[in-house]
């Protein structure tokens with residue numbers, strides 16, 4: 001491929017300058033594939049996950065097209081509508097537009113539920129270039145007459161599969177019915193089940209199709225360690241690690257909201273600034289916690305897997321698995337929060353006796369043994385030597401080897417990205 005620069009993709013200077021400020025040197029594969037077609041006004045179907053650089057893949061050409069045909073949106077309307085499934089994602093897309101568009105002078109509004117609507121209504125009053133919204137609140141504001149979609153020139157549906165999972169299909173159909181039929185549409189989804197394909201047919205006209213294989217986080221770049229520790233010592237071990245100066249920005253994972261709260265509270269008592277983020281928190285509490293973590297004011301964020309989905313924070317130095325994840329895949333996603341964009345990072349897993357099974361499954365999944373650190377004050381021999389729940393108490397009539405055979409089948413020996421030569425990732 002020869003076109004591996006942003007100039008080669010046809011992007012104008014103000015956008016390239018913003019990318020340079022961000023330290024982007026090369027476009028990612030999805031950007032290489034998508035940007036030229038979007039600039040030409042084509043509809044696009046993109047199979048890509050978060051972490052591939054997909055936001056810039058649509059944001060950059062959209063801003064350029066807006067600038068090429070400059071005009072003011074009428075009051076209460078927008079020129080571009082981007083639909084995304086969660087409040088966090090809409091906020092992140094909004095931030096990306098601000099970052100990439102800092103030399104472009106375009107306006108935007110972000111609209112999502114869970115907070116008062118006045119501010120959003122006000123932001124839309126005079127019309128904006130780009131409106132980024134979750135479906136429910138957008139429909140609410142449309143029904144109240146605060147937003148109209150008749151001026152939309154470009155429509156983006158992001159994370160379509162997650163939208164469907166979250167039950168937004170009816171809202172999406174209603175929104176689509178309000179869009180002008182003459183428009184450019186871009187459709188992104190990480191997976192392409194049949195329903196998603198049929199939804200895409202109702203939105204796109206003769207689309208260009210682009211697809212990037214999911215980049216698994218570069219586990220090779222992450223210094224992975226496991227510490228065996230009894231459950232009641234985990235809090236003390238965590239404080240000890242966090243008091244070390246090397247742990248600058250640390251994401252701590254728990255399995256439940258309850259434990260997340262407890263861990264954050266205990267750290268605060270120990271004068272280690274920490275906040276918890278999970279589904280039970282109000283939107284403003286989540287936004288505030290995330291902001292404090294991003295800016296480094298709160299160096300420790302305690303999160304459940306669900307709450308951490310879609311959080312986009314750079315420079316996380318440490319990921320700590322306070323509780324092991326149930327699914328080996330979650331482990332890869334958790335630790336992938338550090339060592340992004342080629343940086344190195346540390347992932348430490350606290351493993352108690354009951355979690356030996358999880359650890360074994362994870363090691364099988366990543367086809368790698370995680371280094372054991374015994375040199376810490378809370379090391380538990382019992383946890384280290386435990387052979388896992390299943391092995392200690394095999395169900396009646398089933399021998400140990402059979403039982404392990406069963407677990408192995410749960411995670412078939414598929415070819416994973418970890419075996420492939422290392423590739424650049426963008427998260």
Ligand code: AMP
Pocket residue numbers: 023024025026027028031049050051052053054055056312341426427
């Ligand atoms: P996304 O898939 O849009 O969530 O992007 C994932 C991360 O990759 C974000 O933190 C972006 O800032 C970053 N990113 C996007 N494009 C590039 C690029 N060309 N070079 C380096 N980082 C990038």
